[in-house]
Amino acid sequence: MSPRQAGADHLEAIGRRLRALREGAELEGKDLAARLGWSASKVSRLELARQGISPADIAAWVAATQGTPDERAQLLGLLDQAREEEHTLRRRARHGQAAIQAGYNTLIERASLIRLFQTAVVPGLLQTPEYARVILTAAQRQLQLSVEDIDAAVATRMERQKYLYSGRRFELLIAEPVLRWGIVPPAVMRDQIDRLHGAIGLANVRLGILPLGAPLELVPLHTFAMYDDLVCVETFGREHRYTGSEAETYAAAFDTLWSSAATGHEARRLLVRLADALSGATNQPEQAPVRH
Structure with missing residues (x-):
């Protein structure tokens, strides 16, 4: 069985709703096709989700079947969701990670304020090349990228x-x-921590560390990034983007989390403790195997 196209569930839902609109208008497929100036086969393919559909197609179909503005909005919303899934999964599978990284570079280039909350890895803006290589190599395997x-x-x-x-x-x-x-070797993480030390001194960078055990007013559920008022949330399989009131929710969460962060000298002391612990792990002599 061939793999389903990304967004197929949403496209099939669109097809079912299109058919319901046609049947509600008491039109045969050929009659609707004549109204729209389309072929009858196009009407059939759209209902069966066997052909790509555009917002203009949806608008024309709704108008020809005397659908409501709400029905049109729901169909367009389903199309947006289908396109989001298709875009993200195909981008990763077909274009490789360099293309993904270039896309994030463009987001930063277009923004004036960049806010990142990380629960998984050091932000790419502050990664050493060695750290980045380990992380991206792991992503290559995890996402099963073809490039x-x-x-x-x-x-x-x-x-x-x-x-x-x-x-x-x-x-x-x-x-x-x-x-x-333990995603990267201790030596790589120790160098990465040194890099974070340097970032604390940058005038336009506000770096904070959310310490283990710090009292929190909300649960830090996941990583997210904000580029001005655009929010990006990356999961194992795709990326979601939000603006408007949804983005305001993330901005408020960021400010709340920040109130518990260690910054400045406190952050430096925490980094020193972590680096010292890594130095001990790196210098630990290899234990001889136990023989029975």
């Missing part, structure tokens, strides 16, 4: 760091477990 472009992806992610010196404002909040996950 192997780790070198290009690392280089593109490193290009992003030029924006730290461009006059844009950055507010970067990292949960302490990010610096404790």
Whole structure:
């Protein structure tokens, strides 16, 4: 069985609603096709989700069947969801990670205020090349990407760091477990922590660490990024984007989490403790195997 197209569920739902509108108007497929100036086969393919549909197609169908504005809005909403799924999954599978990284670079280039909350990895804006390589290699396997472009992806992610010196404002909040996950070797993480030390001194960067054990007013459910008023939430399989009132919810959550963050000298002390712990792990002599 061939894999289902990304967004297929939403496209099939659109097809069912289109058919319901046609039948509600008591029209045969050929009659609706004549009204719209389409072929009868196009009407059939759209109802069966076997052909791509455009917003103009939806508007014409609703008008020809005397559908309501609410029905049109619901159909367009389903189309938006189908396109979101198709765009994200196909982008990752077909274009590789360098293209994904370039897209995030563009988001930063177009924004004046960048806010990131990370519960998984160090933000790409502050990653060392070695750290980035480990993370992107893991993503290559995890997402089963068909394009192997780790070198290009690392280089593109490193290009992003030029924006730290461009006059844009950055507010970067990292949960302490990010610096404790065993995703990268201790030596790589120790160098990464040194990189974070340097970022604390940048005038346009506000760096905070959310310490383990700190009292919190809300649950830090997941990572998210804000580019001015655009919110991006990346999951295992896709990325979701929000604006308007939904984005305002994330902005409020960010401010609430920030109130519990360690910053400045307190953040530096926390980084020193973490680096010392990693140094001990790196210098730990290899234990001889137990023989029975």
